[in-house]
Amino acid sequence: MKNPLLQLPRSGALRSLAALAALLPTVASAGLLDSFETGVPPIPVITTGDPPVVDPTPYLSITQSTEAGVTDGTKSMKIEYDSTQKWHWIFKEYTAAAYADWHANDIMLVDLHRASLPAGWNLNLEISLNGPMGWTQTSLQNYVWLNGGSTETVTLAFDYRTQRNAAPLPGAGLPANADFLQLNIMARGNQDTGGGVGGRIYLDNIRFVPFVTPPTPPAAAAYTFDTTAQNFAKFDAASTNLVYSTAFGGSLASSSPTTAFSWRATRNGITGDHLLRLQECATLGGTISYDVIAPVGTLTGMGMTNVFQPHGTWTWNQADVTIQAAAVQAIGGGNEIARVNIPAASFGAGFISAPNYNFVIGFNGPANSPTTIHIDNVMFSPNSSNGAKVTFDETEQNFVAEADSVIGTGAGGLVVVNPPGWKWGANATFNSGNADAQVAAVHSKLALAATKGGTLRYKVTLISLSDPAPGLAGMQLITAHNGPWQQQAAWVDQSTFTDGETPEGFSRIVSVPLYPQGSTATDGFVLTQGASSYQFLVGTGTGDSDVSSVTMIFDDFEVIPNADPEIVYAPALPSGSSPFVGRVLTNVQTTGVFSATGLPPGVTIDPATGLIYGTPTINGSYNVVFKVTSAGVTDQTEVVVWVVTGATDPTPTNPKITSFTITGNTAVITWTGAGTSPVTVLRSTSLAGGSWTAISSGDTDGTHTDNSAPAGKAFYRISVP
Structure with a gap:
């Protein structure tokens, strides 16, 4: 059972551990290191070189402030810096009590506030510690890079349990007590925001707290x-x-x-x-x-x-x-x-x-711009981690060469040598009865993907083009599924090659979506459920005169079925009756049937995509539950209440005139029951067949004024075309 409005992490909850800062204390505690109520570090004097020379500090000011970002007490530390993008540390040393707090806890939290700055502006921030545990920048750094554009206060968190429990000497752990603890901070901006100022931030409420096990994070x-x-x-x-x-x-x-x-x-x-x-x-x-x-x-x-x-x-x-x-x-x-x-x-x-x-x-502006x-x-x-693969550790396993191609093992994979042109190099059949355990395991994953979808992928580690033509634009890595025939291609641009060779360390993942039987998707392979075997082909595509041959090495031919469906986000439902667009998001992008119970009239959910759209038409309180089902497994949200007010039913029921007044030559007619549908007003002086004349059309406001009402008798009626 899922929360109906599971909100995923926002930029206002920046964390180094998933869901951590929101679970841990946000105010000062016994583990408080500093809330800057009594002072802040001085601007550092920077020296470099040998002999040392003064290197101008990037910090314009480091001051105690009550201006903004105060989350504990009444003051915070304000840091202003220039736009030179220099990295320089600010240091502050604390007593043995601070070290004892560090040793007794697990997490350091820091509140950070920043003001709104121009778009494209970035903040770079690092925080580290020093003491008996040694300099901890590499292990404990909390590197933050935030875009400008909005004011926000965030809580940074990092876990130092590994360092606290480390043994700097064989057989010895870190002492529970020490003389000092040092806090180190660096901040810089990437552009001048005016007056030579690269940016300003406020830090507050630095504290140590115990670790709290976060809930299992969503699958996406x-x-x-x-x-x-x-x-x-x-x-x-x-x-x-x-x-x-x-x-x-x-x-x-x-x-x-x-x-x-x-x-x-x-x-x-x-x-x-x-x-x-x-x-x-x-x-x-x-x-x-x-x-x-x-x-x-x-x-x-x-x-x-x-x-x-x-x-x-x-x-x-x-x-x-x-x-x-x-x-x-x-x-x-x-x-x-x-x-x-x-x-x-x-x-x-x-x-x-x-x-x-x-x-x-x-993207380009569309043709109908602006x-x-x-x-x-x-x-x-x-992807799910529940896959199976063929690894070619010693043999070609179930892969066999196609006509005019040569295959073998080497360099940790399957080597395929193809002639020029669009050529299949090797094919492989996967069946449950295969004596090779890897091949049989891949077949079981294919059978599962045939019901719930998944991914086929393999890793290409080398491509060698013999005698590449000067005008060669690139080549294709091609993959096919035979049953029924479907194929996909991945482009490798000529810029990848140097003298026809891929660089040392080259790796290219070829990935093809797998869809369950009945899917109409065309960007991958649709698998047949219950098939006794599945056949795939791998090849290369070039022009007939582009090369004399192509050598490719690939490894880890893997099938990964989709995980069971999980709703990771359901859209917040508004009050009122405004037009609505939202989407139910799940951990699986390619499969699943979406549904909802309790949606107000006028709003629908697309079963294939989870898209919800429409305008509520009837006031009321609706208990809504969203669901997704894949391969017989269903996940659903808890009930969320959607309160609709101010709705107007657009569907005509039985429109009828509710009032009629006439003064001189002016008649006023009002009606109900037509919703928002346009209405035609007709008039007759005799009620005889063929005597009705339309005097107005397209009225949607429930009333019409006839300023040329005839003298004597007049009859009016309304109709919805």
Whole structure:
């Protein structure tokens, strides 16, 4: 049973442990290290080199403040710094009592407040400790990168239990008592916000607390923008504007004055459950997805450019997606919506598990610009870890060569040598009776994926092109399922190669969605339920004269069935009767049947996508439950109450005139029972057949005034066309 409105982590709850800061104390306790009520560290004097020289400090001021961000007592520490982006530490030393508090607890919490700053501005912050445990920057750092654009107060948290329990000398643990504990802080900004100031932050209420086991995090994590932009901002000062919008239950709105390309939205630094799920997408594979909403006729054919930059390597990992017509759905009010689904493997080998990431979305302005595009429900959904794979440890296992191709084992994988052209190199049949345990295990996972969906993936570790032609643009990695025949291709650009060879350490994950029998999806393989065997083929695609041969090595041919469905977010239901758009989000993007009980009339849920839309038409209190079912397993929310007020039923029932007055040549007619449907008013002076004349059409307000009422008798009636 799930909470009906499970809200995933917001930018206002920044944490280094999933769901941690919200569970731990937010006010001072016996473990308080500093609330800066009695003073703050001085501006440090920086020296570098040998002999040492003074290096101008990046800190403009470090002062005790009551201006903002006070979460404990009446004062906080205000740090102002320039825009030189220098890293320099601020130090403050504490007594033996502070060390004892550190040793007796598990977590350090720090409250951080920052003011609103220009879009594209970033804060970089690190906090570490020093003492008998040694310098702890690497293990205990809490690196934060926050975009400007909004004022917020967040609680940072990190777990130091491993360091506290470490043994710096064999057989010895850290002492329970020591003479001192040192706190170290660094902060910097990336651009001048005026007057040479790179930014200002306020730190308060630094304290040590016990660890509290957090609840099991959701299987996927989403930014749903219910109340804020959740630290998404425009890419830089030159980018198209991005603002928070209350439309569609909360979204990011990007105006498109022209059809030119622009980077639209960025999230620099991903935290909490979102970071955990994104790291799993990088290691297990998965899907990055989001909604795009625009005026009708906008989305089909629109290209979306998406980028991840892992912190540390800072590689630019880009995946481009074109919105297909089949993905576009009308939602009323002159708008349409499409769900963009991007396999994690599409971001290439540089998308690795990292301490953090920057995420960027860009697109061209649509053909009907100027217009506004909305982005909502940005979600990271890792694959299940319940897979099975063929690893080619010693033999080709169940893979056999296709005609004109040669295969063998080497370099930790299966080696395939193909002639030029579009060539299948090897095929493999998976069946339950195979003597190879790995092959039989993969068949069992395929049988499961045939009922609940999943992912097929394998890792390409080398591609060698013999005699590549000078104009070679790239080549294809092709995969097929025979039963019935379906195939998919992944492009490898020529920029990947140097003299026809992939670089040392190259790795490319080929990932193909698997769909259960009956699916109409075309971007993957639809599997037959109960099949005794499943056959797949792997190959390469080039032009006939592009190369003389292609050598490919791949490994870990793996099938991962989808996990049981889990609702990770259900949209907040508004009061009143405004038009509504929301989506039930689950851990599985490709399968599941959605339903809801108790929705008010006028609102519907799409069983295939979980999209909820419409305008409530009848006032009342509705007990709503959302459900998703996959392969016979159902997950549902608890009951949530939707109170509808001010609704107008658009459906005509039995319209009738409720009053009629006439003064001179002016007659006033009122009626009920037509809802919001347009009404035609007719008049006759005799009631004879053919004597009725329409004197008004399109009335929707329940009343009409006839300023040319005839003298003598006149009869009126209304009708709904």
